[in-house]
Amino acid sequence: MAYDIKWIDLIIGSTLIFIPVALILYAKLKLLKDLILSMLRMTIQLLFVGFYLKYIIDYDNIYINIFWILLIVIVGSISISKRSEVELKFTLVPVITGFSFSFVIVTFFTSYFYFSGMEYFTAQYLIPISGMLIGNSISSSIVAIRSLTKDLIAKKELINYYEIFSFSRIKSTKESMNLALLDSFKPMLANIANIGLIWLPGTMTGQIISGTNPMTAIKYQIVIVIGYFACCFIATFISLNLFRTKAFDNFGILKIKM
Amino acid sequence: MISTNVKNIVFDDISLAFDSPIFISLSTEFKANSFNILVGQSGSGKSSILKLILGLLTPQSGNIFISDVNLNADSINLLRNSMSWIPNSDLKFPNLLISTFLTNLAIDFNLFEKNLLKFRLNTEILSKNFSEISSGEKQRFFISVADYFDRDYLVCDEISSSLDAENKDIVIEFLKNSNKTIICATHDNDLISIADNIYRIENKGIIYGL
Structure with missing residues (x-):
């Protein structure tokens, strides 16, 4: 089995995203809204699918x-x-x-x-x-x-x-x-x-x-x-x-x- | 030889609109076996009339009869077999070799040579791309294709706009002697002067005569 990443570690590690955010702000790129939306969507969709998949794989x-x-x-x-x-x-x-x-x-x-x-x-x-x-x-x-x-x-x-x-x-x-x-x-x-x-x-x-x-x-x-x-x-x-x-x-x- | 089977093109109560109305309840008749000219300001709807005849535009209401046959989805292929289209020279055929174009139309190169020569073109044009020939050559080329097909109805859009005097004379002779039912949109006074019938587009309708 793969090592399970702890939820708290996942949250702390995800602060990595702040580096590109800082660079985007520095360069005044119109990308921040897209970035936030994409990351939020990805996280919510994956969490939802994760829970759902766990259920349907168990239920089969x-x-x-x-x-x-x-x-x-x-x-x-x-x-x-x-x-x-x-x-x-x-x-x-x-x-x-x-x-x-x-x-x-x-x-x-x-x-x-x-x-x-x-x-x-x-x-x-x-x-x-x-x-x-x-x-x-x-x-x-x-x-x-x-x-x-x-x-x-x-x-x-x-x-x-x-x-x-x-x-x-x-x-x-x-x-x-x-x-x-x-x-x-x-x-x-x-x-x-x-x-x-x-x-x-x-x-x-x-x-x-x-x-x-x-x-x-x-x-x-x-x-x-x-x-x-x-x-x-x-x-x-x-x-x-x-x-x-x-x-x-x-x-x-x-x-x-x- | 004048074909006796060919009859008038009848527009019956045609309405056509894009963003705004082009024609409202237009009724008219284009005479068979004669040279019909459409005149009117740019944007008045001359090309739309031609496209309606060719079935390239469909009116919102009304009927078009060609030799008594109602133009609709069932009859369009049959009717198109009696028509030739000479488009205006603005038409863009991107990256297309003329020889490929002719092959697609199942044109016999040997027979077609005489049609090219008639309009002062030669077979060198076959190896060229459409983007490599001038507007005048393009115009004469489309006329020679229509001449090759020799169909009863000839639908032409600004057929002479890019021709010099000498080439225009050849085209005028061709139109005068063709004995076909010609519907031609033009601004050219030389063509207007030889027409049998003149139709003026005005106020979203058609008036017969200048």
């Missing part, structure tokens, strides 16, 4: 577990839709559909192959791994939707012209779709390529601190990285295709705005 009911995962998928999708700066009516259904499909596929692989020797659908495994998969996928999906929207808006006149001369919309928007996927997944792959070289990711670090054999921790990390890449790519691919369908009206005219 399959229905509660599934409900929790549905909640993660829906909250994640709303977060993607809102932060992509495109109206929710265009993004929400495509993103929820994409993530639901993708999540089922990735969870099937994870439970059937990686964890074939044990019961994967327990709260202890299912919930943290699902959280990692969705959580890591959010920023890439946001980048993809924003990139596609921007490019479609920039090419609106061209797409209109093609519509009049009967060039298929799937083909006329293909370049924008590919660009969105590249914008989103190139940085993710560059990050993946640096794992182990520049940084040790969270899952592995956490497990090593908890006293897990480093080789076991590495295997878990590989499961997580392949899982979140696949989850994100499948989800984004499906979401973008559905989003493109919703982005045009019955006359083939782009109706999304940013």
Whole structure:
């Protein structure tokens, strides 16, 4: 078991944040409000989730577990839709559909192959791994939707012209779709390529601190990285295709705005 | 040859608004097989009329009939097959090779060469990007594409604004001899002087004649 940090030590140690606060004040940066809000939100959310996770891991009911995962998928999708700066009516259904499909596929692989020797659908495994998969996928999906929207808006006149001369919309928007996927997944792959070289990711670090054999921790990390890449790519691919369908009206005219 | 199947374009009680009204209960008819010119101040709604015909804008109320067919989501693809659009030269096609553009439109390069030559362009243009050609070349290029497709309705927006006198004469000859139903928004007096019908946009409506 990892050494448990005492609450009082956690509070005293967190005064470390006052150094950046002092530097922000010194530089007169307009960052203080964001910093306080972010830190407060992070602390409250983690405390809440900590208590909640302790309860559901102890209780371990399959229905509660599934409900929790549905909640993660829906909250994640709303977060993607809102932060992509495109109206929710265009993004929400495509993103929820994409993530639901993708999540089922990735969870099937994870439970059937990686964890074939044990019961994967327990709260202890299912919930943290699902959280990692969705959580890591959010920023890439946001980048993809924003990139596609921007490019479609920039090419609106061209797409209109093609519509009049009967060039298929799937083909006329293909370049924008590919660009969105590249914008989103190139940085993710560059990050993946640096794992182990520049940084040790969270899952592995956490497990090593908890006293897990480093080789076991590495295997878990590989499961997580392949899982979140696949989850994100499948989800984004499906979401973008559905989003493109919703982005045009019955006359083939782009109706999304940013 | 004049097509007998092609009939008037009818606007029936069209209202269109963006932030403020552009047209209120506009009803008019653009005559088939003739050269119809739209005039009016900048921002009066000339381009909006063209976009309504092309189905690029949808009116808040009213109907548009093209050769007796009601323009709606079900008929739009069929109707667009009878239209060519010559956009104005401000149109931005970012980072696009002209040859890619033509390939996307399924244009046969060999056949298209004669359309280019007709408007004093040559095949060198194919290897260029849209950002590398002048406004005048762009205008003549879009006209040559419309000429290649040879469709019944020709919808043109400021077709001659960037042309020099010699090129404008070629375009005027093309319009005069095309025997198509042309709807053309313009400020150009040379085009206005050869038009069969002139429509003046004023006070959110249309008045026939200058």
